[in-house]
Amino acid sequence: MNPIALSMILSSLALGTILTVSSNHWFLAWMGLEINTLAIIPLMAQNHHPRAVEASTKYFLTQAAASALLLFSALNNAWFTGEWSIMNLTNSISCTTMTIAICMKLGLAPFHFWLPEVLQGLNLTTGLILSTWQKLAPMAILYQISPSMNTSLLLLIGLTSTLIGGWGGLNQTQLRKILAFSSIAHLGWMASILPIMPQLMILNLIIYLIMTSTLFLTLKTISSTKISTLATSWPKTPTTTALTLLTLLSLGGLPPLSGFMPKWLILQELTNQNTPILATMLALSALLSLFFYLRLSYSITLTSSPNTSNSPLTWRHNSKQPTTLLSLMLISSFFLLPISPLMMS
């Protein structure tokens, strides 16, 4: 892509998110979301193959409908209460439609069908942007309107998302679809803790961003998009491949790794709030996600050198990609658990 156009697009992406995060007026927040959507579409459609164009069309239609619904809820709220500030979303109908609009923007459960298909059509860099940076702006709005939202609706959406994220990923062999379902499941955890303790939602979002970018950067380094190519990734970068096991277990939320911290705190908070059934179902749905993470880690790590591999070996190139960000993200997705007392204080 032309560097001038690329810098323009990337700065518009940054501008859109920053505008949404820092605005107090619904219209400015909507403008930021629109800038975000319009800026990522050229990045998605930059390779002119049919899958990329299809993915960008689907992304455009869902995001445009969702942001129209968002502005409509804000306008309705203004007609009823005369108030455009984000904090003062008091009308209950507007609140419900706003929740639906933001869930559609994020890809939460009843509105999640676009996310795996769109992510499957993109290359790994754009997929990384879509599943990390593009989540920030809707999450910021969700965080700001969380005091006035319908608790049972959010809990229902969160539980459905974790279950669907777990069930959906079981039958996939494409890594980007698996990552999309894992994103749905993590967003479900965030949505279910949001009405109770919004700070934990932010913590979960940060940890999720770190772990997802680690996995995307690893996949980009070993340039694999299917489970079958994972099995021959050990000759390319042996250390990264071995550490990917820990990344996947961290995404699944196993104890000594940092992915355990948000799940632990969320389950503790839900038990304190006397919702043991919800906490149990969330914990059980994490097992579904853990199953496909374990399948990935089996094919990426446990089939490495001394074992026989069923896949044909690929040619070994020296990777020329920069790995500074990858190493930072790897370290922070393993070792953040010991600083959890600091975060709680």
Place this chain on the structure above:
Amino acid sequence: MTLVHFSFCSAFTLGLTGLALHRAHLLSALLCLEGVMLSMYVGLSSWPTQISLFSFSLVPMLMLTFSACEAGTGLALMVATTRTHGTDNLHNLNLLQC
């Protein structure tokens, strides 16, 4: 609920229903999206006159600008879809399904 409020709410609902149900072609989906945005334009431009807040009058223009950008992107995507898939029929966009 005043008459203006009811009319733009029903226009929005009709547009969104059309986008959800009647989208055999990408062009009709884009037209429904445009209808949705125009109903919002009516709502945004009649809200300041309702409560006599005329400093808000620029906002409908900004919204119209953004909706024009959105329509342009949608039409560009329609051209791209027609070039790669041969048609703008949305049932043909099935390369990525699970």
